[in-house]
Amino acid sequence: MSATESRQRELIVDFGKSLFERGLTAGSSGNLSVRLDDGWLLTPTNASLGRLDPAQLSKLDWDGNLISGAPPSKEAFLHRAMYEERGSAGAIVHLHSTHSAAVSCMCGLNHDDCIPPLTPYFVMKVGRLPLVPYHRPGDPALASAISAMARKHSAVLLANHGPVVSGTSLEAAVYAAEELEETAKLFLLLRDVPTRPLDAAQIADLKHTFKLDI
Structure with a gap:
């Protein structure tokens, strides 16, 4: 095993524990993955992100x-679909985080952009967030639905389920998932309050200044 792979295994364990201890995932929900030169690593099926064993992480081709x-998460195809469409994706985080999952259950969302650009940080780390129509957990048809959206988006929200977020590294993907969760919380807090999301010119300025590919 290469030193790089060993390091990525440890990072998955460390970030998984952090996400679990801060309540961003519960029980055995959620999964993390990292791209390697000779395949990719994924958290195993029925594994708590708070108690991962680096030696037991699933390695797939x-x-x-x-x-x-150990056997991989039943949602392995979900990660694979996003990797195949996004060559820049070095890692993927899928959570059932409370506020993001709550938004995914709401009626009347804009399916092309289901959380408005309330802050520049959401635009910089997540960008536009499309809603993937409901599929049961483990449904292989979800792969094609994600593939179609992943070509243009670094993150998607699964209806009645939760977010799938990619990043150039595991650290970047985790930070983006955390930003999404915080913005989902803001979105829910502001539901009955007139809001002023960033406009098109402000978003374009962020994309130009920070060379965003989201």
């Missing part, structure tokens, strides 16, 4: 075959 470790 790009055909979805298990190379080593």
Whole structure:
């Protein structure tokens, strides 16, 4: 095993524990993955992100075959679909975080952009957030639905489920998922209050200044 892979395994454990201890995932929900030179790592099925074993992380090839470790999450195809469409994605975070999941259950959302650009940080780390129509957990049809959106978006929100967020590294993906959760919380707090999201010119300025690809 390379030093790089060993380091990525430790990062998955560390970030998983942090997410779990701060209540951003509960029980055995959620999964993390990281791209490697010779495949990718994914948290195992029925594993709590708070108690991961680096040696038992699932290692898969790009055909979805298990190379080593425990059996992978049943949502492995979800990660694979996003990696295939986003060459810049070095890691993916999927959570059932409370506020993001709550938004995913709401009626009347804009399916092309279901959380407005309330802050520059949301625009910088997440961008536009499309809503993926409901699929049961583990439904392979979800892969094609995510693929279609991942070509243009670094993150998606699964209806009645939760967010899937990619980043250039695991750290970047975790930070983006955290920003999404905080913005979802703001969105829920402001539901009955007139708000002033960023306008198109302000968003364009952020994209130009920070060279955003989201």
